[in-house]
Every structure is written in structure tokens, then in C-alpha cells.
Amino acid sequence: MAKKKGICKNVDGCSLAQEKIVQEAESTQFVCEECGKPLVDVVSKNKGKKSRGAGSKKGPVIGIVAGILVLGGAVFGVVKSGIFKEKTPEETQLSWSAAEVSHVLGDIPQLPVLTAVPEGLEIVYTSSDEAVASVSADGQVKPLSAGEAMITASFAGSKEQAPATSSYILTVKEKPKVLPTEDGKYSLGWGIYEGPKKNGRPHGIQGEVKVKKYHTIDLKSGADAKQVSPGDRIVNCKFVDGKLVYGVIKYRDGRQEAINIGI
Secondary structure, rough: OOOEEEOOOOOOOOHHHHHOOOEEEEEHOOOOOOOOOEOOEEEOOOOEEEEEEEEOOOOOOOOOOOEEEEOOEEEEEEEEOOOOOOOOOOEEEEOOOOOEEEEEOOOOOOOEEEEEOOOOEEEEEEEEOOOEEEEOOOOOEEEEOOOOEEEEEEEEOOOOOOOOOEEEEEEEOOOOOOOOOOOOOOOOOEEEEEEEEEEOEOOEEEEOOOEOOEEEEEEOOOOOEEOOOOOOEEEEEEEEOOOEEEEEEEEOOOOOOEEOOOO
């Protein structure tokens, strides 16, 4: 049976591939004698490579530790041997769940989630503009003023694991102001307010809001939001510095429901 010469390319899992040893094998079974991976054919007169026949022994670096234990005249030999291979570093990756995010001051931030591979490595967080948004050592982002900032996460990195970096753009916007109407009533953007005021803004109890546009009212953390529609009213309102904190929704279909938003 004809034989061919070839080189194994499985450098991550085969010592023969790492040493670039030319092997000789049957053409019908042209695979590496150590790892079993297919060989790459080479020109037989290539003299720049070490060669190895199909019937020869493997030649990995072997570490041998031998110990001799003598008990009651009996002698026991303990021998350990193995192939020592350098572990390939795991590839590092960082990825935010969104590339761009908008946030309105005063609302609860809905920020992207970071995925890190591998887990457990030290991550460094930075903000391109600390006046717009700050970021703590553990990645907590706090929007501070209107503007735009780039939030970046990076592995601390080392010689064994090269640094990986990922960023997203955070755009922070001012909350729309409460604007007075010509007749002294105040527009909330989604409804018209009538009631007590302080420093030109809704403040106090017993006010009323007539809903003019569809609007979602966010309640306390963990509670469901409430949807109001044109024609609904919110009575017995309590406002604090322009923010609705309590009221009773009177839906246009006759239903009533108290809401407690909190400050």
C-alpha cells in the first residue's frame, strides 16, 4: 500500500503539530498518529522538516516524578507521567445590550445590560462627560444633566488576556416644563390642571386634572402603571412641586380608582 508524508495542523491539541513533525502514513488512513486529525500532504523531498514513520513512538515532552517507598522490606515504585501543554487563554468579550439610549431627567433610568465573557474579571467603567452622567466603580450610571456622554466598560486586562472594550451613547434630556395656559390653568402636556400652586407650579391638595391625551402614569416601584385617556379626570389630586403624587382616577366609563404614586 502506498504511503504519503504529511503534517498535522492541530497545533492546539497535538504535540506533533506543535513540533511540525512530518509523518508517514498509508494513503487510505492519512491521519495523525497522535490526535487522529487528517494530515496535510507535503512534498516528499521537503528536507526542512523533522520526519516520523507510522510505526514510531510518540515524542511529547514527558515529566516523570518517581518516588521509592520502603515498608517492611518491600519496595514500591511510584511513577507519574504526562504531557505538559500550555493552556490557551479564553477570548475576552464585552457587549452592551444597546448602542444608544435616551433618558429624561427625573425618570427612572432604563439603561443597557452588560454581558462579560469570561465572568469574574475586573471591569473598569468610565464616562466621557461626568457632568452629564457619572458612573461608579461597580458600573452604576447616574444621569445628572442634559447632554450626551459615552459610557465605556473595559476589562482591566493582562498579558495573558488582552483587554476588551464596549461602549454606548447616553443622551440625557430635560423634563418638559409645566406651562401655564392663558386662563391661569396649567398644562401638564397630557392634561390640564386646576388647583393650588406654589412658585408657579402645581402644589398642594384638592386639585383636578382633565386628561387631554393618552398617558401612562407610573406608580410606586413594583406596582402596575395606569393608562388614562382623553375624557378621564383625576380628582382629589395631591401635587408636590409640579409632580402628581396622589389622586383618584374617574374614568369616562364610570369606573373610579385611587392611585398613590409617591414622591
